[in-house]
Amino acid sequence: MSELIATLKVQIIEQLNLQHLKPEDIGDDQPLFVEGLGLDSIDALELIVLLQQKYGIKLANPQDGPQVFKTVRSIADYITAHKSK
Amino acid sequence: MALYINGIGCISPQHTFYNSVFLPEVKEYTTNRMACVDADYSKFFDSGSIRRMGRLMKYGTASGMIALKDAGIDVPGAISTGTALGLPEISQKFLRSLIEVNETIVSPTAFIQSTHNTVSSNIALLCGCHAHNNTFSHKGFSFESALTDAGLLAKENVDNILVGAYDEVSDYKYAVMKKTNELRKEPCSSLDVYGEKSHGIIAGEGAAFFVLAKEKSENTYGSFVGNKAFYKPESMEEIKNHILSFLKENNSSLADIDVVITGISGAMEADSVRIALNKSLFSTQTIVAYKHLCGVYMTSSAFAFWLASKMMKAQQIPDTVILENRNRSPKNILLYNSHKHNHSLMLFKAC
Amino acid sequence: MRVFIAGKGVISAIGNNVQENLASLRNSKSGVSKITILPTRYAETIPAAEIKLTNEELAQFSGLCSNEPRTALLSLIAAKEAIANANIPDFKKWRTGFISANTVGAMDKTETIYKYFMEDSNTDKLLEEDPYDAGYITELVADKLGIKDHITTISTACSSSANAMAYGARLIKTNQLDIVVAGGCDAMSRFTLNGFNSLMILDNMPCTPYDENRKGLNLGEGAGYVVLVSEKVAATLAKKPTTTLSGYANANDAFHQTASSPEGKGNFMAMQGALEMSGLSTKDIDYINLHGTGTPNNDLSEGMAVQRIFGEVPYASSTKSYTGHTLGACAGIEAVYSILSIENGIIFPNLRFETKMKELDFVPVTELLENVEVNHVMSNSFGFGGNCSSVIFSKAN
Numbered sequence: 001m002s003e004l005i006a007t008l009k010v011q012i013i014e015q016l017n018l019q020h021l022k023p024e025d026i027g028d029d030q031p032l033f034v035e036g037l038g039l040d041s042i043d044a045l046e047l048i049v050l051l052q053q054k055y056g057i058k059l060a061n062p063q064d065g066p067q068v069f070k071t072v073r074s075i076a077d078y079i080t081a082h083k084s085k
Numbered sequence: 086m087a088l089y090i091n092g093i094g095c096i097s098p099q100h101t102f103y104n105s106v107f108l109p110e111v112k113e114y115t116t117n118r119m120a121c122v123d124a125d126y127s128k129f130f131d132s133g134s135i136r137r138m139g140r141l142m143k144y145g146t147a148s149g150m151i152a153l154k155d156a157g158i159d160v161p162g163a164i165s166t167g168t169a170l171g172l173p174e175i176s177q178k179f180l181r182s183l184i185e186v187n188e189t190i191v192s193p194t195a196f197i198q199s200t201h202n203t204v205s206s207n208i209a210l211l212c213g214c215h216a217h218n219n220t221f222s223h224k225g226f227s228f229e230s231a232l233t234d235a236g237l238l239a240k241e242n243v244d245n246i247l248v249g250a251y252d253e254v255s256d257y258k259y260a261v262m263k264k265t266n267e268l269r270k271e272p273c274s275s276l277d278v279y280g281e282k283s284h285g286i287i288a289g290e291g292a293a294f295f296v297l298a299k300e301k302s303e304n305t306y307g308s309f310v311g312n313k314a315f316y317k318p319e320s321m322e323e324i325k326n327h328i329l330s331f332l333k334e335n336n337s338s339l340a341d342i343d344v345v346i347t348g349i350s351g352a353m354e355a356d357s358v359r360i361a362l363n364k365s366l367f368s369t370q371t372i373v374a375y376k377h378l379c380g381v382y383m384t385s386s387a388f389a390f391w392l393a394s395k396m397m398k399a400q401q402i403p404d405t406v407i408l409e410n411r412n413r414s415p416k417n418i419l420l421y422n423s424h425k426h427n428h429s430l431m432l433f434k435a436c
Numbered sequence: 437m438r439v440f441i442a443g444k445g446v447i448s449a450i451g452n453n454v455q456e457n458l459a460s461l462r463n464s465k466s467g468v469s470k471i472t473i474l475p476t477r478y479a480e481t482i483p484a485a486e487i488k489l490t491n492e493e494l495a496q497f498s499g500l501c502s503n504e505p506r507t508a509l510l511s512l513i514a515a516k517e518a519i520a521n522a523n524i525p526d527f528k529k530w531r532t533g534f535i536s537a538n539t540v541g542a543m544d545k546t547e548t549i550y551k552y553f554m555e556d557s558n559t560d561k562l563l564e565e566d567p568y569d570a571g572y573i574t575e576l577v578a579d580k581l582g583i584k585d586h587i588t589t590i591s592t593a594c595s596s597s598a599n600a601m602a603y604g605a606r607l608i609k610t611n612q613l614d615i616v617v618a619g620g621c622d623a624m625s626r627f628t629l630n631g632f633n634s635l636m637i638l639d640n641m642p643c644t645p646y647d648e649n650r651k652g653l654n655l656g657e658g659a660g661y662v663v664l665v666s667e668k669v670a671a672t673l674a675k676k677p678t679t680t681l682s683g684y685a686n687a688n689d690a691f692h693q694t695a696s697s698p699e700g701k702g703n704f705m706a707m708q709g710a711l712e713m714s715g716l717s718t719k720d721i722d723y724i725n726l727h728g729t730g731t732p733n734n735d736l737s738e739g740m741a742v743q744r745i746f747g748e749v750p751y752a753s754s755t756k757s758y759t760g761h762t763l764g765a766c767a768g769i770e771a772v773y774s775i776l777s778i779e780n781g782i783i784f785p786n787l788r789f790e791t792k793m794k795e796l797d798f799v800p801v802t803e804l805l806e807n808v809e810v811n812h813v814m815s816n817s818f819g820f821g822g823n824c825s826s827v828i829f830s831k832a833n
Contacts, residue, residue, distance in 0.1 A: 164688075169569055169570075169571065170569055171570070171591065176627075177550065179627070179630075179631065180546070180547055180550055180627055181550070181554060183626065183627070183630045184547075184550065184551050184554060185554075187477060188476060188477040188478065188626060188630055189477070190634075191630055191631075191633075191634045192634060193631070193634035193635045196630075196631035196634055196635070197635070197693050197694045197820065198693070199540075199627075199631065200539060200591070200592075200593040200819070200820045200821060201539070201570065201591035201592070201593075202591065202592040202593055202819070202820070202821045202823055203693070203820075203821060205821070206688065206690075206693065206820070206821025206822055206823060207693070207821075209688040209690045209821075209822065210690050210691070210692075210693070210822070213690055214688060214690060215687055215688050215689070215690050215701065215702065215705055216687065216688065217685075217686045217687070217688075218592070218686065218687075218688040218821070218822075218823055219590065219592060219599055219603070219686065220590065220591055220592050221588055221589060221590055221591070222541075222569070222570035222571060222589050222590070222591035223570065223571035223574060223587070223588040223589035224569065224571035224572075224575070226571070226587070226588050226589075227571070230588040233607075234603065237603075237606045237607070237610060240610060241606075256557075257550065257553060260553060260557050260558070260562055261562045261565050263558075264558065264560075264562040264563055265562075265563065314586075314588075316575075316578075316584050316585075316587055317584060426575065
């Protein structure tokens with residue numbers, strides 16, 4: 001799990017062009033949106049692309065985004081749950 | 086209605102970023118492609134928004150913000166811009182990705198910046214301007230139409246209008262120009278303005294913005310008297326008639342004009358007309374050229390607008406732009422530029 | 437000074453001319469169906485409102501070469517119809533402008549050539565590309581129409597053709613031109629289809645604007661133009677113009693690059709500005725042709741702003757349920773529909789509407805209404821970059 005989380009942080013920085021951040025700047029349980037990292041709705045779409053491109057997981061309903069993309073850990077959980085299927 | 090030019094902002098292949106200086110050193114290009122001198126844009130945008138922006142988005146928006154700051158205006162009365170090609174580099178990034186993955190899954194960030202009004206709306210977003218926001222994309226009429234729009238706005242009682250233009254040379258556009266043999270043979274010098282060695286054009290780009298206002302300020306550069314665009318003139322006579330009637334409509338005449346800014350570029354066909362005019366109609370004016378500084382692009386007349394503004398305020402003509410010196414000081418300036426079928430006239434008057 | 441509308445022309449998924457469009461509007465005949473013309477991976481999965489004519493067929497119809505961009509073919513067909521409809525004697529003697537809008541130029545051409553460019557940056561295919569920018573479409577059509585005095589192209593995303601009409605009217609009001617053919621055009625492209633798809637705002641079924649369960653928009657294509665004339669030109673016409681362009685305004689939401697503010701600030705200001713110019717009150721508006729794309733975000737923002745400015749909302753519907761979202765063409769097409777509403781005293785239904793949005797107090801018109809006294813119609817168009825425009829058409833007395 002911690003390996004997946006570490007990989008995800010690198011991928012998130014790359015996908016969202018967060019060049020001003022280093023992986024260690026993002027906490028595992030830090031909220032990614034609004035008050036946390038300050039990501040927005042376009043970033044949510046980019047994260048959907050990331051899940052599909054890197055993990056082959058399709059998030060069909062964008063309304064699920066806020067729950068899945070809450071923190072790096074919640075994304076990792078979602079990936080783990082859906083990869084094994 | 087003449088409008089005062091109260092603020093300017095220009096990012097170009099020359100050192101034009103700082104308004105405090107006027108072409109301090111001329112950058113020579115030995116390739117047939119010029120690119121904007123990049124600046125530190127981080128002070129214009131927060132790290133959250135800059136991360137998504139393509140290059141043109143950065144320099145286009147920044148030059149608009151520089152013009153507002155120069156004029157001491159927080160929120161303009163309206164924004165009108167011109168861009169012949171929109172944001173090609175980032176649009177093509179999106180196109181490339183959708184071709185690469187055969188339309189499966191593409192990221193939206195590039196797509197949302199592909200609409201041509203991205204820069205003008207980004208400026209509106211940054212300065213909180215809810216007013217009229219227009220973008221014209223018509224080849225060599227793009228900036229000209231924005232100026233006409235500004236003239237209409239002024240008549241509609243709008244003040245402090247932010248008007249500007251921006252374009253970039255994308256890898257794709259450059260490849261097309263190369264293929265169609267429009268470009269000057271390398272190695273070349275951008276400083277050969279006209280003569281044997283200047284055959285062919287150098288691709289260029291840039292952004293320039295201006296605050297046009299009804300009242301003069303301490304920062305006023307000069308006044309923009311008016312502009313006229315005309316399409317597909319059939320003869321030299323027609324071009325001359327357009328120029329003379331344009332001057333007349335603006336209560337001026339050839340005798341009043343001190344400086345003519347010419348669009349001489351290395352494009353043979355167009356230059357032959359320009360050279361003929363410089364020899365006949367403009368025989369007593371100082372002739373100034375500018376495309377050796379910014380290259381050829383469809384909204385380069387905005388760079389010429391910047392040059393006119395700087396010359397009027399400094400009351401000085403830099404040596405590098407003088408093609409024919411007839412020792413006139415830059416009081417009344419006429420621009421005549423053309424891009425293929427699009428011909429453009431602008432008139433300026435120093436204060 | 438009033439600006440009259442002397443003629444109109446349209447081509448869309450619901451018809452190749454004004455009469456065919458009117459018949460489809462009357463018969464609730466939607467143009468949204470399976471994609472069969474545009475070569476795309478999504479042909480089977482995402483519906484769109486295509487014009488079911490190939491470029492060869494459109495070329496025959498328009499008189500242009502079939503190699504030309506599809507957007508230009510559509511533009512010429514609608515613009516020619518508008519000019520013929522205006523039937524202005526001595527068209528050539530007036531100062532005439534062509535103000536056209538489009539959002540992606542000849543993208544159908546570029547996206548094909550670009551593929552070759554990716555394989556070989558020196559491909560001979562590049563020789564075909566040279567002039568395919570937004571202005572290319574306008575110049576090609578202007579030349580065919582014989583218009584030279586003032587031509588330009590506006591590209592402000594989905595409000596483009598509303599801004600083209602407004603700019604044209606302003607040139608007439610300031611006596612710079614006598615006649616302006618104004619409107620816009622856009623053809624389907626993989627670029628826009630994939631773009632909207634990446635934003636996850638395409639409905640995989642025919643769209644349901646203003647419905648609580650709306651999922652997104654359907655992309656469409658087409659062109660729509662009106663012929664704007666001065667009072668002086670109007671006086672020379674055998675057929676008296678039925679309508680005027682009585683108000684227009686553009687405002688910027690300045691909220692987000694693509695999304696609208698929740699309260700629709702830009703939308704509100706545009707509607708307010710257009711009303712002010714026309715000298716009308718909200719009670720005078722008989723019908724609102726909504727922007728109504730069918731995306732959750734647009735319909736909510738627009739609906740909130742409409743409700744806030746109107747209080748009691750008049751008849752309203754989104755004809756994008758017929759034509760899909762035609763981007764740079766939509767305000768031109770919807771201008772033609774607005775004028776048809778005035779001329780025929782009819783209100784077009786908002787197709788496929790079922791459930792009222794919980795945030796709104798009003799519902800769109802769901803059945804064709806006839807014998808309605810329609811004097812003033814407001815048409816809204818809102819685009820990326822917060823670009824919001826409203827125009828008002830009024831019965832000419």
